[in-house]
Amino acid sequence: MSADEARETAASGNFALETRGLTKEFRGFTAVDDVNLQVQEGHIHALIGPNGAGKTTVFNLLTKFLPPTRGEILYRGKPITSMKSNQIARMGLVRSFQISAVFAHMTALENVRVALQRELGTSFHFWKSEKSLDHLNERAMELLDEVGLAEYADTLTVEMPYGRKRALEVATTLALEPKMMLLDEPTQGMGAEDVDRIVELIRRVSKGRTVLMVEHNLSVVSRLCDRITVLARGSVLAEGDYESVSSNPLVREAYMGSEEAEEEEAQA
Numbered sequence: 001m002s003a004d005e006a007r008e009t010a011a012s013g014n015f016a017l018e019t020r021g022l023t024k025e026f027r028g029f030t031a032v033d034d035v036n037l038q039v040q041e042g043h044i045h046a047l048i049g050p051n052g053a054g055k056t057t058v059f060n061l062l063t064k065f066l067p068p069t070r071g072e073i074l075y076r077g078k079p080i081t082s083m084k085s086n087q088i089a090r091m092g093l094v095r096s097f098q099i100s101a102v103f104a105h106m107t108a109l110e111n112v113r114v115a116l117q118r119e120l121g122t123s124f125h126f127w128k129s130e131k132s133l134d135h136l137n138e139r140a141m142e143l144l145d146e147v148g149l150a151e152y153a154d155t156l157t158v159e160m161p162y163g164r165k166r167a168l169e170v171a172t173t174l175a176l177e178p179k180m181m182l183l184d185e186p187t188q189g190m191g192a193e194d195v196d197r198i199v200e201l202i203r204r205v206s207k208g209r210t211v212l213m214v215e216h217n218l219s220v221v222s223r224l225c226d227r228i229t230v231l232a233r234g235s236v237l238a239e240g241d242y243e244s245v246s247s248n249p250l251v252r253e254a255y256m257g258s259e260e261a262e263e264e265e266a267q268a
Ligand SMILES: Nc1ncnc2c1ncn2[C@@H]1O[C@H](COP(=O)(O)OP(=O)(O)OP(=O)(O)O)[C@@H](O)[C@H]1O
Pocket: 026, 029, 031, 049, 050, 051, 052, 053, 054, 055, 056, 057, 058
């Protein structure tokens, strides 16, 4: 480690993820404006805010789907600003809840096996022996069990209920052995029963990991998250635990006029 890197690591304390002055402009429009985000190792951290606040853009910057206009991203103290998605995934920073992560015409078990094989990459040949294939099946079943999908092992993904598909995506993400998971609206489009199940699932898989999630459902946020960052018009408006953030007049004002947020708050 160079002296610079050592200083960098020391300065970043216990943060799993940190941004410094993160900014994204689209043709002069500032979608993300000088955001300093600090996600504590081991926390479930929520990124919330009204529509158009810049949440998805922040996620796209963190997972390198978009290059930042300015600013820095550090993962476990290491600068990752100029790295590629697959590089940071290999370092343990993995984004979940992308529908594309599962194949509709494979069974749940096959999907997890594909994810496990992808993780193994060049060591794929190792799995060609029969004994190793047994291992692969065993691990895939373990992961399905972990997300409550053991009974769906042989079901085609296309035939699974929506909430169960999202759980399968978690299993394929876990196959990559993430240290930190980025969850993009994990409960989006779900009924109450599925939401409860996903909340329990996130609680379970967050053990020993760090989670950063964009979530519109404030009841989910209040039940799960250790810390919350509120974005509004690209900037950090407030930060803290659920109680302090939800009683902050600035946050209430920013959410006003956003019916969706008010409805969700009423449910919380
Ligand atoms: N590729 C792009 N080109 C131009 N403007 C963009 C682009 N992507 C996002 N924006 C703008 O940046 C702002 C932030 O968008 P973003 O999708 O990050 O918000 P969000 O907080 O995720 O909102 P929502 O809650 O509706 O998902 C919006 O005004 C949006 O129109």
